[in-house]
Amino acid sequence: MTNTTDDSDLVLLLRRHRVQVTAQRLAIMRAVSSRPHATADELADDVRAVIGSISRQAVYDTLGLLVDKHLVRRIQPPGSAARFEDRVDDNHHHLICRTCGSTVDIDCAVGAVPCLTAHDDHGFEIDEAEVVYWGRCPACRAATPEPASQRPASERPASERHMSERLAHAKEQQ
Amino acid sequence: MTNTTDDSDLVLLLRRHRVQVTAQRLAIMRAVSSRPHATADELADDVRAVIGSISRQAVYDTLGLLVDKHLVRRIQPPGSAARFEDRVDDNHHHLICRTCGSTVDIDCAVGAVPCLTAHDDHGFEIDEAEVVYWGRCPACRAATPEPASQRPASERPASERHMSERLAHAKEQQ
DNA sequence: CCCGTAATCTGGACATTGTCCAGTATTGGA
DNA sequence: TCCAATACTGGACAATGTCCAGATTACGGG
Numbered sequence: 566m567t568n569t570t571d572d573s574d575l576v577l578l579l580r581r582h583r584v585q586v587t588a589q590r591l592a593i594m595r596a597v598s599s600r601p602h603a604t605a606d607e608l609a610d611d612v613r614a615v616i617g618s619i620s621r622q623a624v625y626d627t628l629g630l631l632v633d634k635h636l637v638r639r640i641q642p643p644g645s646a647a648r649f650e651d652r653v654d655d656n657h658h659h660l661i662c663r664t665c666g667s668t669v670d671i672d673c674a675v676g677a678v679p680c681l682t683a684h685d686d687h688g689f690e691i692d693e694a695e696v697v698y699w700g701r702c703p704a705c706r707a708a709t710p711e712p713a714s715q716r717p718a719s720e721r722p723a724s725e726r727h728m729s730e731r732l733a734h735a736k737e738q739q
Numbered sequence: 740m741t742n743t744t745d746d747s748d749l750v751l752l753l754r755r756h757r758v759q760v761t762a763q764r765l766a767i768m769r770a771v772s773s774r775p776h777a778t779a780d781e782l783a784d785d786v787r788a789v790i791g792s793i794s795r796q797a798v799y800d801t802l803g804l805l806v807d808k809h810l811v812r813r814i815q816p817p818g819s820a821a822r823f824e825d826r827v828d829d830n831h832h833h834l835i836c837r838t839c840g841s842t843v844d845i846d847c848a849v850g851a852v853p854c855l856t857a858h859d860d861h862g863f864e865i866d867e868a869e870v871v872y873w874g875r876c877p878a879c880r881a882a883t884p885e886p887a888s889q890r891p892a893s894e895r896p897a898s899e900r901h902m903s904e905r906l907a908h909a910k911e912q913q
Numbered sequence: 914c915c916c917g918t919a920a921t922c923t924g925g926a927c928a929t930t931g932t933c934c935a936g937t938a939t940t941g942g943a
Numbered sequence: 944t945c946c947a948a949t950a951c952t953g954g955a956c957a958a959t960g961t962c963c964a965g966a967t968t969a970c971g972g973g
Contacts, residue, residue, distance in 0.1 A: 672859065694873070
């Protein structure tokens with residue numbers, strides 16, 4: 566539980582990837598491991614609690630470097646700052662609560678590297694597929710059984726597509 | 740091509756959804772339709788070109804309202820501002836170029852509502868799955884055949900998982 | 914057709930997340 | 944141990960949103 570304990574593994578890992586070893590980097594790596602899905606800001610706080618202080622720039626630089634080296638994965642949930650985690654290259658996805666923003670890992674539904682097989686790649690060279698599941702976590706469901714923002718299904722027919730398509734319906738119905 | 744032409748369809752659509760009709764809202768809806776994947780800022784510019792001026796707040800308010808009403812879909816690519824589009828409820832996904840950020844629609848690979856079937860929902864009530872494919876568009880591929888940022892596959896074995904797992908390898912190999 | 918109220922829009926301040934830059938400190942090899 | 948390359952610091956800046964109070968507009972009822 567001491568601050569400088571047992572960095573030898575991390576040091577070796579960094580060296581193996583030709584990355585200079587600094588106290589800031591070690592602290593950031595430990596922070597990412599110990600608190601998955603944390604934002605850069607949260608990680609900075611964690612690091613400060615351990616090594617005293619760190620500049621915002623060092624946090625961003627290091628996280629960017631680790632992401633480049635595939636030692637850390639960056640996930641960017643809509644409406645929130647980027648988050649970072651330990652697990653890389655295993656094609657898991659994320660489940661985010663619309664109400665409280667909590668994030669959990671979720672294994673891929675389809676198989677090994679599923680979503681990489683797009684229907685039509687438009688000439689793109691696709692190297693990754695990112696999947697975010699949206700919903701409400703157990704705690705938030707308990708707190709508010711039926712959210713008011715949800716309109717009844719009757720108000721949004723499944724046939725709705727383009728605005729232009731819906732316009733036809735509007736004409737008919739009014 | 741005149742500004743006030745043919746709003747009756749949009750007016751009916753808004754009324755059908757119990758939304759007050761304003762010049763700003765009509766202009767924003769037309770802007771979203773005519774330029775898919777535009778950011779709020781770009782849409783504001785488009786609107787200003789048509790009705791003269793609009794406040795930033797009105798743009799955000801209106802887009803938020805339309806998203807709530809499921810008349811517009813908000814997509815939030817990592818590293819970029821939110822973008823808005825016309826197509827809703829048809830479960831298509833997005834393909835984004837890592838180099839230039841261009842975004843194209845892409846039909847779902849798996850079928851109707853595929854990714855909604857998560858392996859383990861952790862007690863969440865899931866209502867949407869968002870998929871982003873990352874890659875490089877044809878233009879950017881042509882411009883830079885082999886990006887320098889890509890390390891050879893030999894440097895990142897498929898077996899890489901957690902940092903902690905990789906640590907074992909580090910020990911063995913060094 | 915006019916009025917009043919509720920909803921909307923405006924414009925400025927502020928918050929968050931991230932980048933840029935110049936100068937200083939640290940790392941790691943010679 | 945010393946040096947050059949690399950990394951870190953701290954302040955300024957940029958982009959994207961949100962908050963708020965007051966002015967304006969929409970639209971249902973008289």
